[in-house]
Amino acid sequence: MRRRTATTIAMLGVAALLAGCGGTASSAKDPNKPLEVWTRSTEATAKVYEKIFKTFTEKTGVQVDYKPIFNDFDKQVQQRAAAKDLPDVVITDTGSLGNFVKQGWATEVEREDVAGGTDIVDRAWDNGKGADGKFYAIPYSTQAMVTLIRKDWREKLGKPIPTTWEELDDLAKAFTRDDPDGNGQNDTYGMLVPGTTDRGYLAWWASSYIWQGGGGILEEEGDGKFRVGVDSPESAKAVERLRKLFCEEKVVQPGSLTLGTNDAHPLFESGKSGIYLTGPYMIGRFDKSIGKDRYEVIASPRGPAGATVLGEGENIYRMAGSAKTADQKKLGEYLITAEAQQAGMKGDPQPVVRLPVNKTVDVNATYRDPRWATVAGVYQSEARPFPSVPNFAPFRQKTSETLNSIFAKCPADSSAELKSLADALKKELDNQKAST
Numbered sequence: 001m002r003r004r005t006a007t008t009i010a011m012l013g014v015a016a017l018l019a020g021c022g023g024t025a026s027s028a029k030d031p032n033k034p035l036e037v038w039t040r041s042t043e044a045t046a047k048v049y050e051k052i053f054k055t056f057t058e059k060t061g062v063q064v065d066y067k068p069i070f071n072d073f074d075k076q077v078q079q080r081a082a083a084k085d086l087p088d089v090v091i092t093d094t095g096s097l098g099n100f101v102k103q104g105w106a107t108e109v110e111r112e113d114v115a116g117g118t119d120i121v122d123r124a125w126d127n128g129k130g131a132d133g134k135f136y137a138i139p140y141s142t143q144a145m146v147t148l149i150r151k152d153w154r155e156k157l158g159k160p161i162p163t164t165w166e167e168l169d170d171l172a173k174a175f176t177r178d179d180p181d182g183n184g185q186n187d188t189y190g191m192l193v194p195g196t197t198d199r200g201y202l203a204w205w206a207s208s209y210i211w212q213g214g215g216g217i218l219e220e221e222g223d224g225k226f227r228v229g230v231d232s233p234e235s236a237k238a239v240e241r242l243r244k245l246f247c248e249e250k251v252v253q254p255g256s257l258t259l260g261t262n263d264a265h266p267l268f269e270s271g272k273s274g275i276y277l278t279g280p281y282m283i284g285r286f287d288k289s290i291g292k293d294r295y296e297v298i299a300s301p302r303g304p305a306g307a308t309v310l311g312e313g314e315n316i317y318r319m320a321g322s323a324k325t326a327d328q329k330k331l332g333e334y335l336i337t338a339e340a341q342q343a344g345m346k347g348d349p350q351p352v353v354r355l356p357v358n359k360t361v362d363v364n365a366t367y368r369d370p371r372w373a374t375v376a377g378v379y380q381s382e383a384r385p386f387p388s389v390p391n392f393a394p395f396r397q398k399t400s401e402t403l404n405s406i407f408a409k410c411p412a413d414s415s416a417e418l419k420s421l422a423d424a425l426k427k428e429l430d431n432q433k434a435s436t
Contacts (some may be wrong), residue, residue, distance in 0.1 A: 003412060006037065007206040010339065012243065013168065018127055020115075022220065024044060026208060027321065027322065027415075029085070029125050029323040029324075030323065031323040031324060031411055033065070034063035034064055034065035034382065035062055035065065035088045035324050035327045035328070035331060036065045036067070036087040036088045036089070037053065037064050037065065037066050037067070037088065037089045037090075037091070037331070038067050038068075038069055038073075038077070038087045038089070038090045038091070038092075039068050039069070039090075039091040039092070039352075040067075040069060040070060040091070040092040040093065041068035041069070041074045041352070042070050042262065042350075043068075043286065044349055044350050045068070045281075045350050045352050046066075046068030046346065046351045046352070047347075048343075048344065048347030048350070049066065049068065049091075049344065049352060049367060050066060052335070052340055052343050052344060052352075053054050053066050055340075055343065056145075056330075056331060056335075056340070057265075059334070060330055060334070061354035062327045062330055062331065064331075067087070070262065071094065072315075072355070074099075074199070075412075076159055077090065077105070081105055084321065085321075086319040086320060086321055086322070087319055088318075088319060088322040088324050088327070088328055089316060089317065089318060089319065089328055090316075090317045090319055090332055091140060091314055091315070091317070091334070091335075092314060092315070092317070093312060093313070093315070094127045094128075094139075094312045094313050094314070094385070095199075095312065095316055095386065095392065095393065095396070096136075096315075096317070096393075097127075097128065097130065097136060097137060097315060097317075098130070098131070098389065098390055098391030098392050098393060099391055099393050100137075100317055101130045101131075101136050101218050101390070101391075102138065102390060102391050104320060105317070105319055105320055106136040106137060106231055106317045106318065106319060106320065107127065107136070107318045107319070107320050108134055108136055109135040109136060109137060109138055109318065109332075110135070111125065112137055113329075114138060114329075114332065114333060114336075115191070115333045116333055116336050116337060116358075117138075117281065117336070119336065119338075119358050119359055119360055120138075120357045120358060120359070121137060121357060121359045121368075122334055123142075124139040124142050124313065124357035125139060126271065126385070126388075127139045127142065127312070127313050127315055127385070128245040128315050129388065130388075130390070131224060131388055131389060131390040131434070132390075136317070136338060136351075137315035137316060137317045137318075138315065138316040138318075138332045138335075139313060139314075139315055139316075139336075139357040140313070140314045140315055140316050140335055140336065140344075140353065140357060141313045141314065141344065141352065141353040141354050141355065141356070141357065142311065142312070142313035142355045142356075142357060142379060143277065143279050143280055143281065143311065143354035143375065143379065144280070144298065144309055144310070144311040144355075144375060144378040144379035144382065144383035145208055145277055145300065145309040145310045145311070145378075145383075146278070146280055146297050146298065146300065146309070146374065146375055146378060147162075147168075147275065147276070147297075147298050147299070147300050147301065148268065148275070148276040148277075148278060148286070148295055148296070148297055148298075149161075149162075149171070149274060149275055149276075149295060149296050149298060150175070150180065150271075150274040150275075150290075150294065150295050151293070151294055151295050151296040152293075152294045153175055153180030153181065153188075153274045154171065154274075154296075156180055156182065157174050157175075157178055159171050159174055160330060161296070162298075162301045163222055163301050163302060164301050164302050164303075165241070165301055165302070165304075167211070167301060167305045168275070168301040169241075169245065169249070169251075171190065171200065171275065172190025172191050172245065172249070172251040172274075172275055173190060173249060173251055173335060174190075175188055175189065175190040175251070175273075175274040175275065176188065176189050176249075176251045180274060181271055187272070187382050188272065188273070188274060189252065189253040189254070189272060189273045189274070190245075190251035190252070190273070190274060190275055191245065191251055191252045191253065191256075191263055191265055191273060191275045191276075191277075192252075192253045192256065192264055192268050192272075192274075192275065192276045193205055193252050193253065193256040193257075193259070193264070194256070194259050194260055194261045194263075194264040194278075195256040195257040195258070195259055195403075195404060195407065196257070196258055196259055196404075197397070197400045197401050197404050198260055198268045199396075199397075200393070200396030200397040200399065201260060201261065201400065202257070202324060202399075202400040202404050202407075203217070203396045203397075203399040203400040204310065204400075205277060205390065206239075206242060206399075206403055207310050207386070208239045208277060208300060208308065208310050209238055209241070209242060209277075209303065210230075210235055210239065210305060210435070211305070211306075211308040211309075212238070212300070212302065212303030212304070212305055212306060212308055212309075213234050213235065213237055213238025213241070213303050213304055213305055214233025214234035214238070214303075214304055214305030215229055215230070215232050215234035215236070215237070215238050215239075216229040216230070216232075216387075217229060217230050217234065217235075217386075217387070217395055217396075217399050217425070218230075218387045218389065218395060218425070218429070219232075219387075220387060221436045223316045223395070224434060225434060225435065225436045226387055226389055226435065226436070227429075227435065227436050228422045228423060228425045228426050228429065230399060230421055230422050231415070231419050231421070231422035234304075234305070235418070236414070236415055236418055238303070238370045238412055239403065239406065239418065240414065241408060242403075243406055243414055246407040246410065247407065247410035248410075252407075253267055253273045255271060257404050257407060257408050261278070264276075264278075265282060265285070268286070268290075269285075269286055269289040269290050272410050274366040274434050275301065277309075278298070278342060279354065280354050280355075280371075280372065280375040281350050281351060281354055281373060282295065282350070283350075283372070283429075284347070284348065284349040284350045285349050287349075288349055294430070296300070296371075297371040297374055297375070298374065299374060299377070299378045299382065300378070300382070306382070307378075307382050308382050308383075308384050309378060309382055309383055310383070310384065310385070310386070311378075311379050311382075311383020311384055311385055312385055312386070313354070313355075313357070314352075316331070316332045316335055316336075318332060321392040325404075336357060336358055337358070338356075338358050338360050341353050341356040341357070341358045341361050342356075342361060342366050345361075345366050345367065351415065354375070355372075355375065355376055355379055363376045364376075370417050389429070389432055389434045390433075390434060391432060394428050395412040395425055395428060398421060398424050398425060398428070399421060399425070402417055402418070402420070405417060
């Protein structure tokens with residue numbers, strides 16, 4: 001934390017308060033300091049951002065003080081907010097939008113005032129839209145969940161590329177029981193799940209399967225109103241299928257219920273698990289660690305209600321209280337240019353722009369990789385975002401905690417826990433004034 005005088009802190013508190021109410025205020029932050037930019041990044045993706053920001057500075061003269069953060073990202077943002085000293089710009093996932101708006105941390109964005117904003121596809125703009133219909137972020141990247149499979153294991157066991165839940169579950173059982181790596185040991189598992197409750201990761205993973213089963217955590221009723229759907233018969237049946245994979249078939253990697261994504265990735269690349277529903281950002285890394293000929297990227301196999309998967313992305317948030325509003329705007333406008341989008345897509349070993357938000361950028365021409373064409377196709381036809389309630393984070397968190405409990409305790413009947421979850425979600429909907 002930087003030290004600030006009492007006067008500075010007091011003035012920043014007023015600025016942040018006014019920004020949170022939709023007003024404007026002058027900031028006491030030093031306008032001569034570099035633009036402070038945070039990203040939720042690993043060491044690998046931080047290197048890609050460093051190159052992009054260097055190019056931005058060369059083109060505009062705007063200096064950037066870049067801080068990549070992965071662990072405790074939300075906690076550190078909260079700490080800076082408490083000190084009335086938010087970074088100038090934050091690039092993080094769309095899941096942060098509701099909380100940022102609720103806390104008054106993200107300033108409103110006028111689409112027509114964003115140079116190059118007309119080049120952004122409307123669907124991507126929706127990633128920056130709050131529940132009130134206003135925009136509080138500029139979209140930067142989009143993506144859809146895809147299924148990664150150890151192709152060499154599948155072919156060794158003579159299994160087809162799965163297209164249905166039944167075929168996927170059969171493949172998971174074979175990967176667990178039939179020694180797909182041929183080492184003569186019972187040391188492989190079918191599914192890898194980032195099942196920690198931290199930031200609601202387990203709900204992030206499970207949501208695609210719940211939708212594919214015809215259920216949902218929340219269901220939209222129109223006019224900004226929602227009802228709880230997590231205890232519907234369709235949702236319950238989808239959760240029961242997952243419970244069986246954890247508890248009865250035992251095809252899920254042991255320890256999954258404490259794994260975050262950063263800890264889960266090595267288990268796929270080291271040959272411990274053979275099926276991984278995740279984001280396409282891992283393609284570059286796995287190409288190097290596993291070998292692109294040894295695994296495959298496919299659209300999620302279909303459930304009873306289809307092949308819907310979670311589709312989200314990353315946003316550029318112009319944070320409240322900044323003294324550098326002009327530079328905030330310049331950076332946001334640069335990051336959505338075709339040049340910057342392509343630089344983010346070509347990041348080595350991992351892209352920071354997965355699918356471009358700029359419609360002038362050709363995915364196939366940039367990646368020259370049919371697997372990314374698969375990702376683009378899934379996003380176009382099957383991807384679905386989380387519901388646009390004022391703040392989805394508590395719904396995701398509560399759902400994650402309940403699912404984690406079900407998959408850990410393995411009750412014969414999970415309906416009671418889903419009913420308790422539904423009651424809690426209904427109260428949250430009421431609190432957010434979003435219930436029917």
